[in-house]
Amino acid sequence: MSLQALTYLVVGLSFALYIGIAIWSRAHSTGDFYIAGKGVSPIANGMATAADWMSAASFISMAGLIAFLGYDGSVYLMGWTGGYVLLALLLAPYLRKFGKFTVPEFIAERYYSKTARIVAVICLIFISFTYVAGQMRGVGIVFSRFLEVEVTTGLLIGMGVVFIYAVLGGMKGITYTQVAQYCVLIFAYTVPAVFIAIQITGNPIPQLAFGSEIPGTGTALLDKLNDIVTSLGFTEYTSGSKSRIDVFCITMALMVGTAGLPHVIVRFFTVPRVRDARISAGYALLFIAILYTTAPAVGSMARYNLINTMQPGEVGSVDGNLAYEDRPGWFDTWRQTGLVTFDDKNGDGRIQYYNDSNPEFAALAADYGWSGNELDVDRDIMVLANPEIAGLPDWVIALVAAGGIAAALSTAAGLLLVISAAVSHDLIKGIFLPNISDKRELMAGRIAAAFAIAIAGYLGFDPPGWVAQVVAFAFGLAAASLFPAILLGIFFKRINKEGAIAGMLTGLIFTYGYIEFFKGLFLKWAGAPWGTNTAEYWLFGISPEGIGVIGMCLNFAVAIAVSYATKPPPERIQHMVEHIRVPRDLSTKG
């Protein structure tokens, strides 16, 4: 069977599975639709959370990013896992005890204010749409590369599948589909990693392989990698080029942002008990960790493989570089997509891959007769092309395509659901039509989900230029706005609505302003960015990616100061806080 037919078969089977699950687990009430009737087992919720969390970016881009960033890539590894500790210890059990449907609903009740609810809904919708646009784009890319259809066609197929199971099944359908998607994506991620680990080091476990010796050389893989990359003018793989404070702040912004993302928080509303919410966060992180500890191994081995392929002989010797006519097959397939580019600048018919923006290396490169780096490999293709680069069998390549689509669809569905819940539950029922019946609210939720899919599809088809930057914005925003408001709401009874609203707005405006100033988001027409985006101009040397941390601190400070300057929250709110801190329902049993 040809690779393309095999890919169609594997992807088609996975789609049939998702739709089958959706029909089996249809939603019958708003409780089913928003939070799966609170009946999901902690392990199933853990898997669903993991699939929800690991997006097209985690699956497709992260290992490639780490391959090129080396140590600096650690910000993503720690940042996108450590937030679960904050979730399990500080938020999930208490929000589960609160026992309602959405994050803005908690903010509204804790801060007895419709204004606070509207602010929270705005944050939520912005964060979620940003994300979902990237997911739909990821679906389109995987489709166009592996199934050789137009990006638009791929996008429409992806939208159709999400439409069926999100609109029909709501949270219940999504949860069980995500369990299946987790299995597909983790299998697709680890199988090629194991193959490559065996090829390079002989050790089948990727997490150990990248700390192993390369057989026959007596040198560890990472030491060898350090040697080769420095001999080509790159920064040493195991030490980075970002400043310590920046690494610190980006990691913190991603961690806190994770804990403040509505589509992640809401997953812990679906389990039956408070103690299930705690343990479920543990399972979620365990399932996430399987991919997140494999990714740095894949990254280092992919970098090693790539350089070894391009530089088979000694650096600087005439025949040390790969001759163009000896190029491997994947080189041409990926070149057609424009994600691999080659330009024989010195006309020697060989491929030179090195760091030509390192001034200290320039003289040496000139000595070698090199006139610039000739090969550009897009970071996004490292995982997708890895099986081909390593010469793995066709079924592995087909599996990776299905895995990438599973990762993108599962995240998109989770995001679309929180958007539709925010519209039907927080806006329509919470503010405009408080007396709407359960049945009509469910219908409103389905219509909102359908609209959200259409908008997401449009954003994926025609992404505004700023999608990449806005990812940093989404995390910074969540860290600076929602996270402090929820945390203070649980741990400090004294925080009142004035404090919470002032804090959220301060964090939001500061973080948004800083990113707009250095990177430019919506005000490009007015001349943004106004600042030079380099370390010497940054506040305390913190890049816009990490500035959410300062926004969060400001939010805390303002919320506490304003709360103490105004009158305490009403008695019933203080009772509510006491109530959510304790697992048992004391009002009826105690």
Place this chain on the structure above:
Amino acid sequence: MATPELVRQYWKANLRLVGICLVIWFICSYGFGVLWVDQLNQVRFGGFQLGFWFAQQGSIYVFVALIFFYAWRMNRLDRKFDVHED
């Protein structure tokens, strides 16, 4: 029966446990993986430099272990102070 006094003590014990866990969380990621990474990189751990290993592997293992540890200890606290569910 959980009295208000017991509930107060329960909350205090919970805050103490959260505090301990967060200190470990901070040291293993921001400490070993970021702030003291250069010093730890002088130490070899198999084929890894130790600081690099913490930044890309070790911290994640510690995170997973911490959540399970917290969940286990909290279940015990819930029973001890008679505030558990069911």
